[in-house]
Amino acid sequence: MRSSSSRRRTSHTPSRRAAAVALVGVSALLAAAVQSGAASAAPAGPAAGKFDPAHAAMKLSPSQRAELMRDADAAKADTARAIGLGAQEKLVVKDVVKDGDGTLHTRYERTYAGLPVLGGDLVVDTSKSGTPQKVVKATQAALKVASLTPAIAPAKAEKQALSVARAAGSSKTGADQAPRKVIWAASGKPVLAYETVVGGFQDDGTPNELHVITDAATGKELYRYQGVETGIGNTQYSGQVTLTTTQSGSTYTLNDGSRGGHKTYNLNRGTSGTGTLFSQSNDTWGNGTTSNAATAGADAHYGAAVTWDFYKNAFGRSGIRNDGKAAYSRVHYGNAYVNAFWDDGCFCMTYGDGSGNADPLTSLDVAGHEMSHGVTSNTAGLNYSGESGGLNEATSDIFGTGVEFYANNASDPGDYLIGEKIDINGDGTPLRYMDKPSKDGGSADSWYSGVGNLDVHYSSGVANHFFYLLSEGSGAKVIGGVSYNSPTSDGLPVTGIGRDKALQIWYRALTTKFTSTTNYAGARTGTLAAAGELYGTTSAEYKAVQDAWAAVAVGSRSGGGGGGGTSYENTTPVSIPDNGPAITSSITVSGRTGNAPSNLQVTVDITHTWRGDLVIDLVGPSGTSYRLKNFSSSDSADDVKATYTVNASSETANGTWKLKVQDQAAQDVGTLNSWKLTFP
Template sequence: MRSLSKKQRISALAASAALVVAGVTAGTATAGPADEGSTAKAGAQAAPMSAAQKTQAIKKADSASAKAADAKALGLGSKEKLQVRDVIKNQDGATHVRYERTFDGMPVLGGDMVVHKSKSGEHTGVTKSTKADIKVSTKGVSKAEKPATPKAKGSKAPRQIVFALTGKPVLAWETVKGGTQKSGAPSELHVITDAKSGKKLFEFQGIHEADGTGASQYSGEVKLSTDGADGKFTLSDKSRGGSKTTNLENGESGDGKDFTDEDNKWGTGKPDDPQTAAVDAHYGAQQTWDFFKEEFKREGIAGDGKGAPSRVHYGDNYVNAFWDDSCFCMTYGDGEGNKKPLTSLDVAAHEMSHGVTSTTAKLVYAGESGGLNEATSDIFAAATEFHAPENKEDVADFHVGEEIDINGDGTPLRYMDKPSKDGNSLDEWSDKAGDVDVHYSSGIANHWFFLMSMGSGKSEKNGVEYDSPTSDGSTIEGIGITKAQQIWFKALTENMTANTDYKAAREATVKASNDLFGADSAETKAVEAAWTAVAVK
């Protein structure tokens, strides 16, 4: 990752409409109610699946006969094999099987696909990362010629892969470089090099971090799910897959030490009490779990019924928080002077949503797909805030990181109504979007989501005022956050793949809206109008 100035680091917190366009509706758009119910077709929405049902569905899809049938239907070559990563089942019985692909035993980066089937098992379509045929030759390339393994802590030996994220699939090496990023976060930089020429083809960061300078945390009195009995309670949540929050005690590795408490009353609301950061982190994990379960029937971040650990008090004066796929966990630093832990609800929901992306579309963290990855986390962070119990200390809004006050002047890190207000993010798409830092190119989808939810022009919700422009001067009327988040989730989990760009994201959300509300519905017209309003055509 490139070096960032202090101001840029502040703005890089990790981490997307309407019915009509100008001429049809005049005047200021009214605010779409964020808590508006949805009229989406029940059959097109995800069906609830217990952990056992999810396991059984994956096992069935992963059977040799099922994969052979799908491979034949897709016309795959004899050297291509499918590996099931996830299965989504809709209430009407339709299924969406997400596959990874290998070629001659090698992983294919960009070979992922989603096979769509009707209730009867009939193939109804497929969404692929690449439409190119996977045909590469290993002739003249020896495994002994692999790149040297970096010495930094956390590095991994190169593995031979087929690189198919962009252009013609080629034989390549994937090397993971460990160590520490300039921001202080751990590094898992995946570098892809051509196996024959040695030329670098691509790179992306495996650690999705939140950069900042810290802020005090206080969300008022919150309810926590804990475990234990009088004299020894722990921050373990058996009702949410065994989620737990632990204390790293300023260390930078390991699982952390259990917090314990005698009376099950945690923290003081002040950062000098080590429990306070744990309260916010544990609360954030609870609310994020509840959001995905109650809104999308997704049991856990990975959809497997298992909890994702949270670790607090990472490092010393560590002004960061990050999600790490390798431990499938969330980690929080204590901020500047160890007095401002980065544990606000939207930070927790944002980072944990990276885990949802990594187990569904797996949007590569670079270029336009990286911007969509970051936007997905901002979108679900805002949606989680609106879903959570009303909190007068932190009202639900369409801002990112407003509570942690990293800028030091009370302003948010990012604005979804007009992303450029942060000085870096993009309001609309251009052919340069793929060259912009992913935290800033995310503004395009964030803006789309705001227009979908609240509409263009001036609006207000929970006492927070917004003023959202459109690139084409159109007037957009919001349809509410409930419908908007349903469309984004369905598109992410069923129609997006590793290298989805903004044009493909438009197609994915249109398809999702067609399934949920109908091809000629007001909602689908809204999706198209909002994308046009951010210059994605």
């Protein structure tokens, strides 16, 4: 949770990386990568609306999970052949989830000719008999690299990475990890690349772990991400609570042996190392104020325990890696450090003491947020940039909120506010609002084509808003004494299904559907698949997922378009030439009377590796053009998956409508997959 001079936000790490995650954002990073689809349909879901344990994840013991991991590792060569991977591609088992009906969801990373493939992760679903049923890939691009010999020296890649790090405040003169050869596959055509890691500190004292990906043929920077992603005790925020500690002789320590051996350490204003394990001669910790160093320790220790219990009891997950082993916590990081973060490198949560060392960032929802970054890192591994980075941050906010409600603590009751206890803004306001994210002054209430260019703590607003709407519904209401008023982008209402069901859907999507490159369109696909498996595709829960996403401008309503209406669709793919003439795709509308509506909805699905190159127009039957999307040289994110509203009331409804798409810059290509007109 990193701070800035104007406003502050809370935070993770992409797949395969040793990294950390802060509660407050560092900066807006580069574009999100590609979300790929599934190979075949999932098994039939349950009866409408009825939760089906056969389609839910089983609660596995660490030994059972380890056995499944061993089995998957032993069969990985056969699996690679079965799903059509090339001779130079190999699978590396990362995680296994088993459903009640015996279906396995096995998450893999990939290597190519022995090199790690960044953006090559995938999930394979297999039936109880061992037959592959579905594959979800972070990229659909074939892994074929013409040459594995770099054209540039590693020193050039390192120099570039150091320059980028210096711009972010690092004073390092050399890379902490020398450039290593990788295959970069997360955006467009896979290429040989270097990954360079630069450490040190960022400009506000947050540890730095900047990863820079450089094309090994051209020296062009392909991608960058910040690995440090800014989650009886008398606590400051949760009142007097029971802590699980360890006694040895006459000494007590903050060591929770009942939850994987979680320990809480005191950094005593330091910024490196583990710190000193909290230890004393009695078992009462802290005094509820910052005058006692153990107060923050008690808050962090309690938060870690509640988060562990939340994941275990809600989802059957035993610890961050689901292996029964705990991470650890460090408090009193730095001097007046206004942030908290998760770090894969130390496998730990770290908390600063806030402005003036008066408000440690150890509140319950922050602890749940930071630990949840660890869960994301060890499941989907959502890249911490662009739309996938927003989903990463939102996942921590969503589960941090779940932790707060689960705790049922009278001193810190559950709510849909993030960081409301830590006064990070200095005026008593929360860090973020889930019912209307824009109330923080920077977060997005709904999706738009440039949302991936926002800092990930602001682009997270789309998913946070979706989760609130799915849980509680739209409009004004009071929940637990807090007033909320949640709008929708299409002006239509959403009926919530309850927080517990919404959490189950998000967790299943995170652990069995999402990959490192999942974007908002992919999150909609993944959560719908999860809802269908858990409650049935004709259930109220499934329809509510559709409606909640439509309410944040991702996809259409369950009735088609805006809560009902008639849709006309063209699903014939059309290639978009690079920097070439415009292409058109037609839809013929007939059988209607009068003119088109003033809120005609145009849903566009385009795959493209630099969407800013594209100009998109709707052309009515009269020949009049309606601009949907302008050219933008700075919009480097992938794909256009959006629904636009057009005032077409001057057009006759019947006739031939056209979508016109033109690529106006060189180097990137794409495909118009489909488009749809919806008459509400």
